[in-house]
Amino acid sequence: MTAELHTMTGAYALDAVSAADRAEFERHLGECAACRQEVAELRATGARLGVAAAVDPPPSLKLVVLADVARTRQLPPRVPVVRRLSRAKTWQVRFALFGAAAAAVVAVVFGVVRTPAPVDSVLSAPDAAAIQGAGEGHTTLVVSRSRHQAVLLASDLPALDAGHVYQVWLIGGGHARSAGLMTTEVSQRMLVADLPADVDRIGITVEPAGGSAGPTTPAVTRISLA
Amino acid sequence: MGERGRLRLPPDEAPAPAPSAEELLARVAAGDETAFASLYDLVAGPVLGLATRVLRSHAQAEEVAQEVLVEVWRKATRYEPDRGSALSWVLTIAHRRAVDRVRSHQAGVDREERAGLMDVRRPFDEVTESTLAGLEQQRVRQCLAALTDLQRESIVLAYYNGYTYPEVAEVLKVAPGTVKTRIRDGLIRLRDCLGVDR
Numbered sequence: 001m002t003a004e005l006h007t008m009t010g011a012y013a014l015d016a017v018s019a020a021d022r023a024e025f026e027r028h029l030g031e032c033a034a035c036r037q038e039v040a041e042l043r044a045t046g047a048r049l050g051v052a053a054a055v056d057p058p059p060s061l062k063l064v065v066l067a068d069v070a071r072t073r074q075l076p077p078r079v080p081v082v083r084r085l086s087r088a089k090t091w092q093v094r095f096a097l098f099g100a101a102a103a104a105v106v107a108v109v110f111g112v113v114r115t116p117a118p119v120d121s122v123l124s125a126p127d128a129a130a131i132q133g134a135g136e137g138h139t140t141l142v143v144s145r146s147r148h149q150a151v152l153l154a155s156d157l158p159a160l161d162a163g164h165v166y167q168v169w170l171i172g173g174g175h176a177r178s179a180g181l182m183t184t185e186v187s188q189r190m191l192v193a194d195l196p197a198d199v200d201r202i203g204i205t206v207e208p209a210g211g212s213a214g215p216t217t218p219a220v221t222r223i224s225l226a
Numbered sequence: 227m228g229e230r231g232r233l234r235l236p237p238d239e240a241p242a243p244a245p246s247a248e249e250l251l252a253r254v255a256a257g258d259e260t261a262f263a264s265l266y267d268l269v270a271g272p273v274l275g276l277a278t279r280v281l282r283s284h285a286q287a288e289e290v291a292q293e294v295l296v297e298v299w300r301k302a303t304r305y306e307p308d309r310g311s312a313l314s315w316v317l318t319i320a321h322r323r324a325v326d327r328v329r330s331h332q333a334g335v336d337r338e339e340r341a342g343l344m345d346v347r348r349p350f351d352e353v354t355e356s357t358l359a360g361l362e363q364q365r366v367r368q369c370l371a372a373l374t375d376l377q378r379e380s381i382v383l384a385y386y387n388g389y390t391y392p393e394v395a396e397v398l399k400v401a402p403g404t405v406k407t408r409i410r411d412g413l414i415r416l417r418d419c420l421g422v423d424r
Binding site: 007008009010011013014015016017018021036040041042043044045046047048049050051052053054055056057058061062064065066068069070072073074075076077078130131132138140156 | 255257259262263266270271272273274275276278279288291292295296299300301302303304309310311313314317318320321322325326327329330362363366367381384385386388389390391392394403405406407409410411412413414416417420422
């Protein structure tokens with residue numbers, strides 16, 4: 001553990017880091033038990049600041065939340081999943097190191113696992129803009145039109161059975177092009193895709209293992225670039 | 227789910243102490259909506275207050291609080307007690323959501339202009355004058371006051387304004403690395419002052 005990375009615990013615990021820093025530090029957290037402990041303590045400290053800001057919520061909020069809860073399905077508990085990875089044995093080794101629950105990051109460029117180097121290029125572009133997705137999981141798309149690239153960060157997508165994967169689609173100009181597959185072994189994923197100018201939205205669908213030539217199910221998550 | 231939850235309850239004799247947030251969350255994980263309503267009463271105030279501090283807009287804060295509280299229901303099965311208290315877990319979700327909302331909303335806005343438009347020396351005063359009223363709040367205020375100015379301002383801007391540490395550095399006119407270490411040093415002092423376990 002480098003001293004440089006270790007000092008990030010405070011900023012990370014307060015969410016005071018960029019998406020790129022967050023991903024890098026979470027990779028480090030997977031390997032550093034002392035850092036995880038410190039982050040937990042500093043987060044709990046931050047939570048005290050949150051408690052200090054408490055207000056009386058309006059009664060309407062409780063009604064709305066309880067009504068939502070009554071029709072919201074809960075996530076199943078996380079159980080260890082062993083799944084075959086089709087490529088890049090080195091990544092299998094790294095997954096083993098991180099553990100299934102640790103926040104690991106995979107960069108997939110059109111289905112090929114590579115180093116996350118292009119990620120920095122997109123995130124540091126002067127026109128980089130972050131867009132939140134709507135639907136399952138937490139998705140953030142960082143887009144740079146000048147670099148013709150986009151980085152998709154996804155976490156907490158519901159786990160799929162061994163026969164299915166998430167497939168990411170670049171949609172626009174009347175067709176959908178695959179940007180790659182995402183499996184659910186890790187809690188956070190990153191996918192880098194070249195971004196043709198006519199793409200105006202991104203969709204994530206559930207497809208049979210190995211992916212499909214075109215989307216075969218409705219999107220579970222959508223991100224509009226318009 | 228509800229049936230099983232009822233069977234596990236102790237017989238109705240002396241009034242039991244109010245269940246902790248952790249106990250409630252465990253029952254929520256088993257699908258108990260009544261336990262969720264009790265958990266709501268414990269956490270909704272801090273969640274909404276925090277979202278309001280970060281987002282400023284009451285309408286947006288209520289939206290985010292609603293999303294967070296439903297997320298607590300959805301993800302109750304993923305809570306790991308050995309990684310922190312239930313309240314800390316809920317507020318971590320709330321802070322992340324509020325900050326993500328601020329950053330997606332503000333992406334594209336010229337950041338320097340934004341920093342220039344805000345009176346950044348105000349947040350701590352606002353915290354001390356308007357929000358920190360009760361006993362718990364007084365302890366937090368005392369412990370915050372024991373920090374150096376730079377530690378306190380860095381933590382307040384990061385946590386209550388949702389700034390990244392480079393943004394805090396820009397606003398306070400110091401090096402990003404300095405802010406990063408001051409946030410950590412300040413939080414450690416705050417942790418020790420407040421007697422936080424996890």
